[in-house]
Amino acid sequence: MSIKVENLTHVYMPGTPFEKKALDNVNIEINNGEFVALIGHTGSGKSTLVQHLNGLLKPTSGRIEVDGTCITDGKVKLSDVRKRVGLVFQYPEYQLFEETIEKDISFGPEKLALDGEKVLSRVKRAMEIVGLNYEKYKDKSPFELSGGQKRRVAIAGVVAMEPKVLILDEPTAGLDPKGRDEILQQIKNLHNEYGMTIILVSHSMEDVAKLADRIIVMDKGKAILDGKPSLVFKKIELLESVGLAVPQVTYLIRELRNRGIDISEEIFTINQALDALTKIFK
Ligand code: ADP
DSSP: OOEEEEEEEEEESTTSTTOEEEEEEEEEEEOTTOEEEEEEOTTSSHHHHHHHHTTSSOOSEEEEEETTEESSSSOSOHHHHHHHEEEEOSSGGGGOOSSSHHHHHHHHHHTTTOOHHHHHHHHHHHHHHTTOOHHHHTTSOGGGSOHHHHHHHHHHHHHTTOOSEEEEESTTTTOOHHHHHHHHHHHHHHHHTTOOEEEEEOSOHHHHHHHOSEEEEEETTEEEEEEOHHHHTTOHHHHHHTTOOOOHHHHHHHHHHHTTOOOOSOOOSHHHHHHHHHHHHO
16 A cells, blocks of 8 residues: 555634635545546645645644555654655646756755766656657756646656656646647656556546546545546536536447447547447447
């Protein structure tokens, strides 16, 4: 087991007129090697939850274990937690600040007291993973890049820490379709080739259906559904009641089934639909 969240509650600005319970008794376990998507309407508590997983926020009550070690009792150094659990924030490119891409990506690994050669090999590897050629980009300023490339530099900075668990909070927000697909493909590679546990915060059902082994649905600070995509996407009415939807193609399949076409209801991606429909209408 990798991460265990027990009875986690978080209240922002307690005791003020702005008091807000953002997490309400959340219990989840995330296992090594899983690809988990966290979905939910804006304000459902997704960002608050993931910021607890690398120790950035402290629970109001409840506890969190990472690999069997409690990270919420104040005894563990946060730098040790962050070596294991990397968090890529929403719009992470706003946090780029060094003059060159190489310096920006080296910033985290340098704090790990590694020797220069190890830092360099991590930087090169992280850049390769996010699809940025080391020689071509190392001396460029992050500010010369396109939006998608900037975001990749920011992701490389977290990947270079070589965490076992990588959390990405809406990594495709604001990107064009090409930039979005490239980043999603790289995240998939991190999972498939490098064995990282991935927690992807997203509100795109299409992305989630293509990538995740498991989906956790948040609503008003609670985890209201947790299971395989096939289980979660069957709960269309529940998802709609919390402002979400199933992938578009799943609505189409449902309509076809209503009209008597014998097609599996477990179709959540365009490719799955294409395969099934080709078999039926060949
Ligand atoms: P999500 O990531 O699902 O959009 P958040 O975790 O950002 O949800 O927010 C959950 C709730 O907590 C929202 O009502 C939000 O307004 C509130 N909230 C988030 N961050 C803060 C903060 N720093 N101070 C006060 N309230 C906050």
